[in-house]
Amino acid sequence: xxxxxxxxxxxxxxxxxxxxGELEFDKTHFPEILSRARLEVDLLIEQLLLIDSLDMVDADxxxxxxxxIKCEEKHILITHGTDTMCETAKLxxxxxxxxxxxxxxxxxxxxxxGSDAFFNFGCALxxxxxxxxxxxxxxxxxxxxxxxxxxxxxxxxxxxxxx
Amino acid sequence: xxxxxxxxxxxxxxxxxxxxGELEFDKTHFPEILSRARLEVDLLIEQLLLIDSLDMVDADxxxxxxxxIKCEEKHILITHGTDTMCETAKLxxxxxxxxxxxxxxxxxxxxxxGSDAFFNFGCALxxxxxxxxxxxxxxxxxxxxxxxxxxxxxxxxxxxxxx
Amino acid sequence: xxxxxxxxxxxxxxxxxxxxGELEFDKTHFPEILSRARLEVDLLIEQLLLIDSLDMVDADxxxxxxxxIKCEEKHILITHGTDTMCETAKLxxxxxxxxxxxxxxxxxxxxxxGSDAFFNFGCALxxxxxxxxxxxxxxxxxxxxxxxxxxxxxxxxxxxxxx
Amino acid sequence: xxxxxxxxxxxxxxxxxxxxGELEFDKTHFPEILSRARLEVDLLIEQLLLIDSLDMVDADxxxxxxxxIKCEEKHILITHGTDTMCETAKLxxxxxxxxxxxxxxxxxxxxxxGSDAFFNFGCALxxxxxxxxxxxxxxxxxxxxxxxxxxxxxxxxxxxxxx
Numbered sequence: 001x002x003x004x005x006x007x008x009x010x011x012x013x014x015x016x017x018x019x020x021g022e023l024e025f026d027k028t029h030f031p032e033i034l035s036r037a038r039l040e041v042d043l044l045i046e047q048l049l050l051i052d053s054l055d056m057v058d059a060d061x062x063x064x065x066x067x068x069i070k071c072e073e074k075h076i077l078i079t080h081g082t083d084t085m086c087e088t089a090k091l092x093x094x095x096x097x098x099x100x101x102x103x104x105x106x107x108x109x110x111x112x113x114g115s116d117a118f119f120n121f122g123c124a125l126x127x128x129x130x131x132x133x134x135x136x137x138x139x140x141x142x143x144x145x146x147x148x149x150x151x152x153x154x155x156x157x158x159x160x161x162x163x
Numbered sequence: 164x165x166x167x168x169x170x171x172x173x174x175x176x177x178x179x180x181x182x183x184g185e186l187e188f189d190k191t192h193f194p195e196i197l198s199r200a201r202l203e204v205d206l207l208i209e210q211l212l213l214i215d216s217l218d219m220v221d222a223d224x225x226x227x228x229x230x231x232i233k234c235e236e237k238h239i240l241i242t243h244g245t246d247t248m249c250e251t252a253k254l255x256x257x258x259x260x261x262x263x264x265x266x267x268x269x270x271x272x273x274x275x276x277g278s279d280a281f282f283n284f285g286c287a288l289x290x291x292x293x294x295x296x297x298x299x300x301x302x303x304x305x306x307x308x309x310x311x312x313x314x315x316x317x318x319x320x321x322x323x324x325x326x
Numbered sequence: 327x328x329x330x331x332x333x334x335x336x337x338x339x340x341x342x343x344x345x346x347g348e349l350e351f352d353k354t355h356f357p358e359i360l361s362r363a364r365l366e367v368d369l370l371i372e373q374l375l376l377i378d379s380l381d382m383v384d385a386d387x388x389x390x391x392x393x394x395i396k397c398e399e400k401h402i403l404i405t406h407g408t409d410t411m412c413e414t415a416k417l418x419x420x421x422x423x424x425x426x427x428x429x430x431x432x433x434x435x436x437x438x439x440g441s442d443a444f445f446n447f448g449c450a451l452x453x454x455x456x457x458x459x460x461x462x463x464x465x466x467x468x469x470x471x472x473x474x475x476x477x478x479x480x481x482x483x484x485x486x487x488x489x
Numbered sequence: 490x491x492x493x494x495x496x497x498x499x500x501x502x503x504x505x506x507x508x509x510g511e512l513e514f515d516k517t518h519f520p521e522i523l524s525r526a527r528l529e530v531d532l533l534i535e536q537l538l539l540i541d542s543l544d545m546v547d548a549d550x551x552x553x554x555x556x557x558i559k560c561e562e563k564h565i566l567i568t569h570g571t572d573t574m575c576e577t578a579k580l581x582x583x584x585x586x587x588x589x590x591x592x593x594x595x596x597x598x599x600x601x602x603g604s605d606a607f608f609n610f611g612c613a614l615x616x617x618x619x620x621x622x623x624x625x626x627x628x629x630x631x632x633x634x635x636x637x638x639x640x641x642x643x644x645x646x647x648x649x650x651x652x
Contacts (some may be wrong), residue, residue: 456616
């Protein structure tokens with residue numbers, strides 16, 4: 001099974017910029033993350049974007065959709081900021097692509113103590129290999145379909161529409 | 164879905180003992196790991212053992228088998244040392260238990276830099292929720308059935324019998 | 327030797343707030359830091375402030391000065407944001423207090439990967455025990471007197487006035 | 490001020506070997522540690538040994554002594570395993586070298602969670618710059634002269650002969 005991992009940014013890849021004290025993007029951590037995971041899967045990283053998901057515009061989502069359709073792999077992982085992850089999942093889900101696609105991200109950056117990033121990547125990668133074609137979000141240890149998932153911003157968790 | 168997590172020990176839970184400079188067991192890290200993972204699944208931890216899997220004897224494996232059969236949950240995770248994980252998986256697999264059971268561990272302790280533990284837990288937990296009844300090992304980002312998995316000790320990876 | 331550690335905030339104590347994605351203050355990490363350092367010195371923590379040093383006003387600095395004068399210890403450590411650390415050091419230095427006072431902080435929060443915080447605390451604590459009365463800043467592995475220190479904001483380092 | 494840092498090994502530099510589950514030496518972490526510390530001091534690393542201090546023999550200590558005498562720097566740091574750090578300090582102290590020499594190490598490896606290594610390096614480096622010529626051990630946030638220091642193995646701390 002060949003897997004494509006699309007990087008789009010989001011909290012998971014933010015790092016501390018000591019010049020201005022802000023969390024910003026420098027480069028993706030996924031080459032390091034893959035190595036640490038001791039992966040024995042056939043996975044190819046491709047960076048599409050490296051932005052905050054609140055800054056994503058239609059053209060960004062169209063790019064993600066297009067790359068999902070056009071890439072040769074049938075199994076796709078997408079890193080994504082949590083704030084608009086459900087929106088992108090919906091666009092992809094409505095696209096009726098005959099591939100398994102799992103979006104994930106993290107509540108705390110990979111580079112910050114107590115991050116959920118490495119765990120979330122494990123959940124997304126394992127579920128991707130077992131799911132039927134469709135679009136899913138994997139967060140909080142669960143795998144939720146694109147048309148039954150919502151982020152509760154005050155709690156910082158993803159749940160079904162009628163939990 | 165209710166999930167039972169059986170703790171048996173293994174590298175994943177070892178910690179550095181500064182008195183003698185050895186890696187030993189103190190207590191399981193899983194309460195901390197669950198919290199960090201921001202889990203929204205119904206999971207109950209039960210510690211059966213806290214030992215090196217090279218020290219596991221038949222009575223230990225019988226205990227694991229018995230608890231897998233008797234616990235009320237139909238979905239079971241088991242932490243296990245990697246050295247004899249395949250043996251325990253085989254015993255459970257031959258037991259024909261009508262439950263989904265996933266064993267996992269780590270090559271590097273959770274408490275040591277560069278550990279694969281948190282990722283492996285994600286893989287195991289996510290796959291457990293999607294797998295048919297059966298016994299599986301989840302390591303290196305893959306999910307392998309008990310009767311087609313082997314540890315390559317020199318490479319430190321798990322693969323199928325005929326990779 | 328009795329040492330007083332005044333907490334005032336700064337980057338060193340910032341943590342990631344997953345609700346808004348900002349680095350903010352929650353509580354000081356110093357109880358945890360002291361424990362990790364395996365200290366065998368007589369040190370008492372006192373939290374005066376927990377703010378960004380860019381938000382410090384005259385009243386805040388007056389409070390620090392007053393507590394330095396009035397506390398019974400002759401050896402004082404002060405955590406401080408780096409942006410205005412030199413200003414506070416100058417106020418204390420001009421106060422002609424007959425005590426050894428060392429200010430320190432960090433370029434990266436203690437809770438973020440690659441932080442210099444734990445090292446800087448070691449430098450500050452060790453130098454404090456050896457210095458004559460006076461006011462000093464300890465950053466980048468150096469100990470600089472209050473009247474010959476400046477932060478180079480573009481490089482993110484502290485140096486003497488004529489390096 | 491030019492500083493020489495002699496690496497000899499000890500717990501501080503041990504790493505987990507996932508092949509055999511042991512803590513062993515691979516290479517020193519100090520290039521990484523120096524970078525993380527954002528040092529602005531003139532410091533040169535030289536690796537003399539990379540061994541457990543329980544395995545140190547007379548020839549090893551003679552090498553350390555000789556290099557301390559012969560190197561051009563007047564300020565020397567030495568990483569050392571804690572078990573026989575006092576012995577090596579004694580040999581150097583009795584050598585009446587007219588240089589400031591500070592030995593340090595850690596109770597927990599730099600690469601293991603909760604390590605004291607980075608703090609201890611800070612203490613050693615800062616005190617070295619302020620001390621008169623002599624041989625000292627810096628551990629637990631203190632700086633102790635070679636002829637008044639002892640390791641309490643059961644507590645894992647260094648103290649004076651008559652604490």
